[in-house]
Amino acid sequence: MPYKAIREIGEFGLIDKIAALAEPTLQAVPELLKGIGDDCAIYQPSGKLLQVATTDLLVDQVHFDLLTTPLNHLGSKAISVNVSDICAMNAFPRFALVSIAIPPSFSTEMVEELYKGMSHAAKEYGLAIAGGDTSSSRSGLIISVTIMGEVEPEKLTKRNGAKPGELICVTGSLGGAAAGLKLLMREKAIMLDHFENNEPYNKSVMADLKEYSEAIQCQLLPTARLDIVRFLHSRNICPTSMIDISDGLSSELHHICRQSNTGALIHESRIPISASTRRVADELQDDAITWALTGGEEYQLLFTIPKEEYELIDDYKEISVIGEVTDPDSGVFLSDIYGMRIDLATIRGFDHFGR
CATH class of the missing domain: 3.30.1330.10 (PurM-like, N-terminal domain)
Structure with missing residues (x-):
């Protein structure tokens, strides 16, 4: 029989195939409302609460x-x-x-x-x-x-409820985890090169990482945004769609748009990137916006809300509005600082199988 390498279909193509094979098994458990395809499976027992x-x-x-x-x-x-x-x-x-x-x-x-x-x-x-x-x-x-x-x-929120005209929001700042990873990989390479050359250990060879503590913490000690969930509940806000950013802003936005059957337009100038992340990018001669779009491991939340709910989040500094949902024929685009539109289909995040 012919074989197809996983890299030919990529991680998400593989997940689609697994989901199709698993779909018939869902009939055995009618209380299971959602299987493969969202951040969690959803189960509704006899009580009032849904389990995820x-x-x-x-x-x-x-x-x-x-x-x-x-x-x-x-x-x-x-x-x-x-x-x-x-x-x-x-x-x-x-x-x-x-x-x-x-x-x-x-x-x-x-x-x-x-x-x-x-x-x-x-x-x-x-x-x-x-x-x-x-x-x-x-x-x-x-x-x-x-x-x-x-x-x-x-109050349950899935990926598939976004509608054209709604606001696209993100929590915290992006790109820090990628910055931290780049720094750690640089220091590892220096250390290994030092030992491969049979040089005695010299602590001065390694950089003082204190000035990079924010970026390194983003990589090594990310924090799940349970505080945002509490805030949303306290304001009685239920996002129409939501996903966490584990594989990069671009990939996660595509997931929402694909499952909601919409497009999206986000603005580079509105994407929150910390000063420390930009400083690391300049030092390493890299691009902070690319880290934000593709770096992943942020574990911030990306979600959509109706425009009329903007005033409910306007005073909360941990939430940034970065764009709006568009119709499905419009595609998924980034408007850069010069007003040029970049198709985010060409800028995707992490894929385990390297597609």
């Missing part, structure tokens, strides 16, 4: 590098990236199941450091680590986290 569930893998040398990532930071990040998916449904996390596959070279103390980070993050988000599984691994550390959350049915 998400799971993520973190794999050594794919999602992290232990040469640049402290284990307690990694544990915290493993929890945060899953809580972020719960937040993207406008929901609240309740409990987590954590499974890890551990290389034989790991010590007990290393595993303890990992779980200290998880426990700290769980306490910050008000969720319980309720169980999981452990295994050995011959190919590096692997972490799998599953989190259950809940939300009132009328």
Whole structure:
């Protein structure tokens, strides 16, 4: 039989194929309102609240590098990236199941450091680590986290509700995680080159990273925006669509537009990028707006609301309006600082299979 390499269809093409194969199984559980295709699966038990569930893998040398990532930071990040998916449904996390596959070279103390980070993050988000599984691994550390959350049915937000004319909003600032990753990779390369040349360890070879602490924290210790969910609930705002930014602003905006059957126009001048991120980009002779569009690992929230609700968010500094939803024939575009329109179909974020 002929074979097709995964890279020919890309990560999201692969997800589409898996979803089609899984679709018939949904008939067995009518209480499951949504399976593959959003940030979480959605389950409606007999009670008043909807339950949402998400799971993520973190794999050594794919999602992290232990040469640049402290284990307690990694544990915290493993929890945060899953809580972020719960937040993207406008929901609240309740409990987590954590499974890890551990290389034989790991010590007990290393595993303890990992779980200290998880426990700290769980306490910050008000969720319980309720169980999981452990295994050995011959190919590096692997972490799998599953989190259950809940939300009132009328406040549930999915990706597919955006409508032309609505505002496109984003939380926090973007590009910082990419800046932090670039810095860490630079320092790793310097360190490895130093040792490959059999030079004695000299601390002065490494840069003083204190001035880059904001960017590095964005990469190593991202925070899920549970505060935004609380704010939305407090103002009785229910976004028409929402997604968290894990693969870059451009990719996530395409997800919303694809599932909502809309287009979008965002403005470069409105995309929030911190001064520290721009400074790192200048130092590394790179482009901060490209990091914001494609860098990923931000775990900020991208959402849409009707224009008449703008006054409900206008006074909240953590939310920026960056554009508006357009009709599906208009495509997905960025208006740059010169007024030129750039087709974001040509600028996409992270894809695990490199399409």
